[in-house]
Amino acid sequence: xxxxxxxxxxxxxxxxxxxxxxxxxxxxxxxxxxxxxxxxxxxxxxxxxxxxxxxxxxxxxxxxxxxxxxxxxxxxxxxxxxxxxxxxxxxxxxxxxxxxxxxxxxxxxxxxxxxxxxxxxxxxxxxxxxxxxxxxxxxxxxxxxxxxxxxxxxxxxxxxxxxxxxxxxxxxxxxxxxxxxxxxxxxxxxxxxxxxxxxxxxxxxxxxxxxxxxxxxxxxxxxxxxxxxxxxxxxxxxxxxxxxxxxxxxxxxxxxxxxxxxxxxxxxxxxxxxxxxxxxxxxxxxxxxxxxxxxxxxxxxxxxxxxxxxxxxxxxxxxxxxxxxxxxxxxxxxxxxxxxxxxxxxxxxxxxxxxxxxxxxxxxxxxxxxxxxxxxxxxxxxxxxxxxxxxxxxxxxxxxxxxxxxxxxxxxxxxxxxxxxxxxxxxxxxxxxxxx
Amino acid sequence: xxxxxxxxxxxxxxxxxxxxxxxxxxxxxxxxxxxxxxxxxxxxxxxxxxxxxxxxxxxxxxxxxxxxxxxxxxxxxxxxxxxxxxxxxxxxxxxxxxxxxxxxxxxxxxxxxxxxxxxxxxxxxxxxxxxxxxxxxxxxxxxxxxxxxxxxxxxxxxxxxxxxxxxxxxxxxxxxxxxxxxxxxxxxxxxxxxxxxxxxxxxxxxxxxxxxxxxxxxxxxxxxxxxxxxxxxxxxxxxxxxxxxxxxxxxxxxxxxxxxxxxxxxxxxxxxxxxxxxxxxxxxxxxxxxxxxxxxxxxxxxxxxxxxxxxxxxxxxxxxxxxxxxxxxxxxxxxxxxxxxxxxxxxxxxxxxxxxxxxxxxxxxxxxxxxxxxxxxxxxxxxxxxxxxxxxxxxxxxxxxxxxxxxxxxxxxxxxxxxxxxxxxxxxx
Numbered sequence: 001x002x003x004x005x006x007x008x009x010x011x012x013x014x015x016x017x018x019x020x021x022x023x024x025x026x027x028x029x030x031x032x033x034x035x036x037x038x039x040x041x042x043x044x045x046x047x048x049x050x051x052x053x054x055x056x057x058x059x060x061x062x063x064x065x066x067x068x069x070x071x072x073x074x075x076x077x078x079x080x081x082x083x084x085x086x087x088x089x090x091x092x093x094x095x096x097x098x099x100x101x102x103x104x105x106x107x108x109x110x111x112x113x114x115x116x117x118x119x120x121x122x123x124x125x126x127x128x129x130x131x132x133x134x135x136x137x138x139x140x141x142x143x144x145x146x147x148x149x150x151x152x153x154x155x156x157x158x159x160x161x162x163x164x165x166x167x168x169x170x171x172x173x174x175x176x177x178x179x180x181x182x183x184x185x186x187x188x189x190x191x192x193x194x195x196x197x198x199x200x201x202x203x204x205x206x207x208x209x210x211x212x213x214x215x216x217x218x219x220x221x222x223x224x225x226x227x228x229x230x231x232x233x234x235x236x237x238x239x240x241x242x243x244x245x246x247x248x249x250x251x252x253x254x255x256x257x258x259x260x261x262x263x264x265x266x267x268x269x270x271x272x273x274x275x276x277x278x279x280x281x282x283x284x285x286x287x288x289x290x291x292x293x294x295x296x297x298x299x300x301x302x303x304x305x306x307x308x309x310x311x312x313x314x315x316x317x318x319x320x321x322x323x324x325x326x327x328x329x330x331x332x333x334x335x336x337x338x339x340x341x342x343x344x345x346x347x348x349x350x351x352x353x354x355x356x357x358x359x360x361x362x363x364x365x366x367x368x369x370x371x372x373x374x375x376x377x378x379x380x381x382x383x384x385x386x387x388x389x390x391x392x393x394x395x396x397x398x399x400x401x402x403x404x405x406x407x408x409x410x411x412x413x414x415x416x417x418x419x420x421x422x423x424x425x426x427x428x429x430x431x432x433x434x435x436x
Numbered sequence: 437x438x439x440x441x442x443x444x445x446x447x448x449x450x451x452x453x454x455x456x457x458x459x460x461x462x463x464x465x466x467x468x469x470x471x472x473x474x475x476x477x478x479x480x481x482x483x484x485x486x487x488x489x490x491x492x493x494x495x496x497x498x499x500x501x502x503x504x505x506x507x508x509x510x511x512x513x514x515x516x517x518x519x520x521x522x523x524x525x526x527x528x529x530x531x532x533x534x535x536x537x538x539x540x541x542x543x544x545x546x547x548x549x550x551x552x553x554x555x556x557x558x559x560x561x562x563x564x565x566x567x568x569x570x571x572x573x574x575x576x577x578x579x580x581x582x583x584x585x586x587x588x589x590x591x592x593x594x595x596x597x598x599x600x601x602x603x604x605x606x607x608x609x610x611x612x613x614x615x616x617x618x619x620x621x622x623x624x625x626x627x628x629x630x631x632x633x634x635x636x637x638x639x640x641x642x643x644x645x646x647x648x649x650x651x652x653x654x655x656x657x658x659x660x661x662x663x664x665x666x667x668x669x670x671x672x673x674x675x676x677x678x679x680x681x682x683x684x685x686x687x688x689x690x691x692x693x694x695x696x697x698x699x700x701x702x703x704x705x706x707x708x709x710x711x712x713x714x715x716x717x718x719x720x721x722x723x724x725x726x727x728x729x730x731x732x733x734x735x736x737x738x739x740x741x742x743x744x745x746x747x748x749x750x751x752x753x754x755x756x757x758x759x760x761x762x763x764x765x766x767x768x769x770x771x772x773x774x775x776x777x778x779x780x781x782x783x784x785x786x787x788x789x790x791x792x793x794x795x796x797x798x799x800x801x802x803x804x805x806x807x808x809x810x811x812x813x814x815x816x817x818x819x820x821x822x823x824x825x826x827x828x829x830x831x832x833x834x835x836x837x838x839x840x841x842x843x844x845x846x847x848x849x850x851x852x853x854x855x856x857x858x859x860x861x862x863x864x865x
Contacts, residue, residue, distance in 0.1 A: 067729070076799075105799070156586075261585050293528065307571055
């Protein structure tokens, strides 16, 4: 069987400061349009930016309420409109997308791509404004929802432990700001401030638009033409990744006590590998051996050998050059678990990695690169991640580089990985949450 | 014999094969995909704690949590952990236990034949020792503890204890620390030999594979040739009405979380099951989906947020409908929902909403076929219910408004229950 060509993002050029890409493939039953807008992550702007997508989904001039919009999406064969805010390193990203069945499944012959991408554009650029600002009542509802979302960080204890670890580890750095900003900043916002944030996002911020799946060329062209006539004063793409100092500091230990049954350990490490560094592939392999999959050192030693945890893994934050190790353990086992994890890090540092561990990691990464090509949103996210870093390499090229990583490369990056912060969400002694 | 059926509306072809043991095999060839996935599952889950072995009159009753415990233990083989073997073959394996089935699966891009052989082999060969059974209790204990802190999980199981007095669907899938303490090697093996008989199992393969080769592998590797017959699964009959109307629990959450539901005891199999499940999903979305008047009103009043959703769970062993999410005032939402349900039962669904929601659901169903893993799971799951996932295309084409309104009148008139997780008051924390 021949190797299938990778779904590459073909550049359609830059129009009005917006970079357009097309990802062709006919194997999916769907087509989608994705819009990403980026802005530097700061405490001052994060909450206002985070509110923008929530307000955009409350309707546009053609469909002025959420309900009218949802009725329209149902008519479009159950198309889905998603909006979210996330952070990649010290960049805040606003992501709007619409996904739907490919035109060939529209039994009435409706031009679904043309209709949905036009709708997405309208939602972004023509929200309902009253006297130049978002509607006050709608604004108040969405601000309340944002505040609830910020407060509800505590609900998922695993995620909460990770967020607290980041807060403590990156205190004073832009990365400590949450993607949705803070409760006090969000509470202080008014409708006009968020309207200004929306204007800035659509008029000046760097934007990336991806068209994926089967669609008529003429529809793609007319969509791009629509953006060409838009009033925009694009600023240059911001500087990209923040350089990291190699300065070492002593490990910080932080814990919070909460009424929970299971303790959550989160260890934050600095990799000192920039996201666009030639060492990035080696760092992916390092992470894979340490805690990336079921064959990894953390899973095998913390769970399988010591029976201390149900989960034990590590993951990378590429854009900021961080790595996090997570595990859920009994409070009494904390020291034991920490010791085992530190032993695994020490083994990585001195290159104590078996051929099996190394080979299994390369295979697992290879599988995940190939698997990404079977997911339409996965392909888009991979390319956007590359484009925002100014890295143009394809999925195949990255896979190829990873396959050539040697044990010596892994040991080299291991010398730079340094433990920074150990966070523990500790169960209160009298934790008892039985139903009443 | 390998049978083939084409589904033109979906652009899919299903290959089906029945092994001499009675085991069913489903294969969907997906050209252009790099991934290949296989699910090998047994029709055995947490609800199967009382049963009659094939040919036996006597009932067997076992501690809760055995199906899930077995799932953990099968990864361990006499010559090492099977996860490592998959790893060497470049595959990512996993498994899950639900109320009604236990499934072992892998996804790979290369060396599919070797991975499939490994899957078929290890699931047929448990390696249990007193020692490795004891060791697993620590890991499963931590899994149970993890879920005790998970509000979404707790609100769901607390609701099931309200809906059901007797049915084992009310019990946590993993059991409790106490019930797993009583699990032994002998009990595990007894359940294994009962439920892991190929006649009670199914295999689904999805990806760019050769169906003939998959069948050849099944014929080569499945060891038991004869069909040992059906297992008598014993489920208690619930009385009318709920066990309790409301259950509340305190956890560390920022805002109350609620889930309401009603039971549907009119269990069925085959196409009737598929139609009833689909009709109920459409009814719930028309009632309180994103495009409904009710959703808009509750959302704009700040009573629900985007976490709100509805779900229909319907299999041969049980059925229920749930709806819920975060709310500052769950009681208010519960009252509004009860009123809306009464109204819907009285008026019935209108033709326009029905047509629109049905079209949207059909589109979402077609979109879901992009996911190989999901498709493989649905093929097995629907196969155990004697129906076919692809038959949904026909259900969407032929379902009528009258059918939906009849299901609404049968199910949504039943008494509902309410489960709430409330934040621990500040002073107590």
